Amino acid sequence: MTAAVYLLAYGALVTWLAPPLLSRLTRGGLNPRLGAAAWLTAIVGVLVAWAVAVSLVVVNGLGGLPDSPVLVVCLELLGIPEQVATPGWPGLLLTIAAGVILTAAVSVKVGRGVRRFRDRSRDHAHAARMVGLPTERPDVFLLDAERPAAYCVLGRPNAIVVTTAAVQRLTAPQLNAVLAHEDAHIAGRHHQVLMFLRALAATLPHLPLFPRGAAAVGVLLEMCADDTAARRHGGRALVAGMLELAGPVQPAGLAVGATATAVRANRLLAPARRGSLRCHRLLAWTTIAVTAGAPVAISLICHH
Structure with a gap:
């Protein structure tokens, strides 16, 4: 005890x-x-x-x-x-019941949150495959949109979405670096990690470790994908593409320009x-x- x-x-x-x-x-x-x-x-x-x-x-x-x-x-x-x-037996049994019920409730709520994030991501990947135009790569789809963006979503199978505006504004090296960044997210199973952390943060929002951990790990995983893409295509091409695509992204996706763009760009340009x-x-x-x-x-x- x-x-x-x-x-x-x-x-x-x-x-x-x-x-x-x-x-x-x-x-x-x-x-x-x-x-x-x-x-x-x-x-x-x-x-x-x-x-x-x-x-x-x-x-x-x-x-x-x-x-x-x-x-x-x-x-x-x-x-x-x-x-x-x-406490005696009544008090002890009450304490045990409270601990078990609380643990079970948190586990169920986190599980439901993960399932909700996963279903949303899969629906988005399915929609991208239905609406988007296929490209030379079977997992990359072109979406007609005025805002430049590129992001990946977890599905069956996974999908990388690139808008027509992004294709128009990015050079070939920049686009290749951006796609390598999204590939790194999928290969590293970053979606699964963040789904669990975000569900945990939503379940226990008043315990600082969980919401702050989810936010911090999200940025760090973007940096991990940055490093993988930079090794393949160079840091400058990735930073240029990142700055062109900086902005919000769909909640179900991970995007090269979604978070902490200035910090990530500085660490790539000044190692x-x-x-x-x-x-x-x-x-x-x-x-x-x-x-x-x-x-x-x-x-x-x-x-x-």
Whole structure:
């Protein structure tokens, strides 16, 4: 039971204290893959810690702990006085039921959110294939529109949408770089990651780790796709295409010019020095190790 208390405390601390620290670590996009991994480690770590804590309460509670001195100590750690720290079976069963119901409700709502985002994306991909004009590539479709745009949507199969205005304004190298950016989104399964994070943020909007994590990871995944496209077609061509296409995009899609365009353009045109990258990489790996290792250490310590 002590492990459950500490795991809940760990989850609370990471939920409220990690966002500003992770924002400072990842806002420059020095190592976007590691930055996204740091955010995801914190988010998954909190969810796993809470799930394990609830499981421990259920298992130990049903095992006959309402009168155990261990339970009294654990509740006193939360500030509950000794006079009420022994809840008895009714109170214990109520606590267990509340934890299980809350966990189930969050899980169901997140699952529904992911399914809603996925269905919207698939509908958009289907519409793009029905309305758009086919091109030389079977997954790229041309849409007649006055605003230049290019984005990808997850579907069966996936689709990359390019407007006629974008084709008119972009040069061949720029268009190739933009398409490589969208290919990187699909190959990296960025849609699936963001669907889960956005559903989680919509379910728990008042816990800062989840909405800020969803926004930060979205920008970092754009940077990951930028790096892949820049390696193939050059940073200048991608930046030029990015600036031409800067603007809003459909909610179901990921687009080269959708978010943080100035920051992304600057990091491509003025890359960081190797020394800065190495220091940042070390700091990011340390953050990931501490975030992931803390709940494991708590469980091991509390079981000895």
